[in-house]
Amino acid sequence: MNQNNNIIGKKNPLFNHLLQCQKKYVFGLASILLFLIPLINFFKSDSLLIGPESYYFLSHSGLLESLASSFSYEVLIIIPIVLGLSTLFLFFALVEKVKLSKKFTFFFLLLLVMSPAFMYTYSSLTANSFFFLFAIATLLLMMQEKTVFRYFAIVPLILATFFDVFSSLMLCIFLIIYSIDQKKKISYFYLGVIIISSGIQYFLGQPFFLGPFHIEQMIPDLISDFGGLSGVSFFAIILSLIGITITWKRKKLYWAYLFLPLLFPLYFISTQTIFPLSILISFFAAVGFVKLFERTWNLAPIKRITFFLLILGILFSTLSYMDRVDQYTPSEDLIETLTWINHNTDYNTMVLSDAEFRDYIKTFAKREAFDSLYDDKNTELNKKLLENTNINEFIPILEQNELSVIYISKEMKEKYDNGFIILLQNERFKLIHSHGDYEVWAFSSKEA
């Protein structure tokens, strides 16, 4: 029986110590992981910022662009790290306010911080890294006794609606849950502000979901062990399933179910929702974890082994993700070729390439790409061009759209081996630059 309770019970001095000093340890762990990623990239890769979304913000935000040009865009890696640690700090303050159990908070944060979704979000410039800081700040300010602080909540609240409609929707649900769970009436004013602010932005062109910034894959994007860009550990998914079956009977946690019908269907529409979904999965996983190891097991040694296995499994996913995190940075060859375009082509040049390179082209080459993953205006035409094998069709489309530069990566060479690549043997195409596996081709129009 002793062995049974010792793992995460009060009788385990080590666990007790971890629980009491959890703020220190969770911060420490998050800091190590978040600083380790740029460090790994420093040694293994040619760029510190991971993820294509970072380059979307770099090419779309004037502030970030000027920061990048004043210093170096690599310096910007500090922004998501600071955002991540600040969000954690605010979250601890929030936990104290809503009086979540220490044990649950510890495991929830442990699972979340070790999840690839957290590491990805706070190692790259993402909308989520900003949104969650603003959302938690809003809730915290709203919980303050002094009225002036509660009015201040408007500022992060409005800022949180700046990203996409989906984020605003989530914020509304946060406020409703806060109101129900804490039995406090929230002013309709806040909800009104969210609706008005996001409504205005929607009419100004704000998308329902920001992105996507990479080619979406349902399973790998959810389960990091299958090679996704972020996601959560497979162990966390199973733990969350256990958690869901358990909370089914606990009225106190019913509010968590509100997010399930929102996040799961939306995930199948856009995997950009992976970070909030990861938070939900970590939440249920923590519930499952605590419940699993708080119960008395008949086979006490099996309990210990299972505990050890789970920790190892989650650690495995974290380390495996860190091992391949350098793959999500733009390579030196890519940066060199795009910078070459910047220095050697006309400012108005439109570049033909795969849609996923759009933000890299915009950031490094400072040129417009013909297609992007999040704007399908030219998607069909772009696809038609890249898969084309008929020169008589290919050239007129290039001319009509004033496409004069073709940017080709190693992946494109393989992907379009039986596509437009074979047309490049025509005399009107010329290889003007190459570096590593990347090539820049020029197309000379008839007039020239």
Next chain:
Amino acid sequence: MQLSKTQKWLLAIFILTLVTRLILAFTVPNLTHDSYFHLRQVEEITHTGTPLFDDPLSYGGRALHYLPFFHYVVAFLNLFFPLSLLAKIVPNLLLSLLPFIVFALSKKISNNETAALFSAFISGFLPILFSTNAFNPLSLFLPVAFFALYCFLNIDKKGFALYFLLSFFVLTVTSSATFLLIVGFMIYLLLSVIEKKKIKKPELELIIFSVFFYIWIQFVFFKNVLISQGANFIWQNIPSQILTQYFPQISILNALLLVSIIPFIAGIFVVYQSLFQLRNQKAFLFISLVISTTLFSWLKIIEFNLALSFFAITLAILFSLFYTYLVSLLSKTKISEFKKHLALITIILLLPTTVLPSISFAERQNTPLDVEIEAFTWLKENTAKNAKIVGLLEEGNMILYFSQRKNLMDDQFNFVENSEDLFSDLNALFATPFETQALDITSQHDVTHLVLTPHAQQKYGIKNFRYQTPRCFERIYDKETKIYQVDCILDKK
């Protein structure tokens, strides 16, 4: 020690099974094609102590990932006995142990020794398990899987938790198919909840442990495959052209023959009765296994042979319930005296439906001919070390094992980026009438030799390659098997 009557019968079943299997194994020449992959791995472990995870010959050189426990066990035995002998004895000995385990399981769920003996007999002579010349981990996996289930059912008894853990460990490092058990356990939990049956605490604990342990082992061994192939890892990267070969659409009649007709009908009856009439929890675990096997087979997640083997053994166990039910039914009727003859009638029915199809199945195994092996061995002595040889897909492992040369392709598809293209090229080399196309393929893949075995001749209906000319394809071995040296290279540009 005095053996009881039942024990003597059981021993007799074991000896009969083993002797029949061994006679067939030594009568049918050579081993099945896929066995040579496992033989090569065992030899590698015997010589170096480590599995061949970085194979310089397969596909011209590639990373290879598999679970090596079975190979380690045989490699250990290989220290004392020759591999050629072990390859025929070990799998047959292991599969002959099944009647003991099936007897124990059947007795546990039916409480009827005669019924359990019949189940044991059926499991010993299941046609699908009569690949007597196959040397692969399935022969270890099946008995251990059912032993683990026996331990699971006896979890309340002292020591069985440990036996379960040990057997489950062996399973997870022997075959990824262990997930059949995991899913079976899940369905068992679900059925128990639906039928409002109480789940024993230790059972739940072992299930939780098994799930996490299994996933963890898969991650450790297949981390890179999972990352590079994602969920497609489940389908083992098998080229779509030959997917039907691995997951064939089998007719009910064929399935009936392979799992044997009597246990099949009895099994279906027991499943129906247990689920909808008696709600017999003892049978739930096996019904869950039937469901999980059927489900995965339908989803084309597990190989046909494995699915059917697992299915057949489970049905053999469920037969004991059917027999017990028949006995009790007859007792309640006016023809209760007929009960005495039930055993005899069962034997009469089982003999032609199990033993005969099994022997026939064993005799029809697809093994290479001696002349083919002779030709592949000849290649080892008469070609350069860096030669790359093309044979049929199923002969790929023989090229590696006997010729010790690179092959274009074999049946280990994981991690191979363009397996579909490679398979098309391989197929084209045997089917094309055009020399330029053949040369294009041989040049593209640096192929130096082509082997045309009697199997290949029969498969493609040819005596020689249609495009073959002495200028570019010199015949260097001309017996029943023909070997050609490629003398021309097309400019790759």
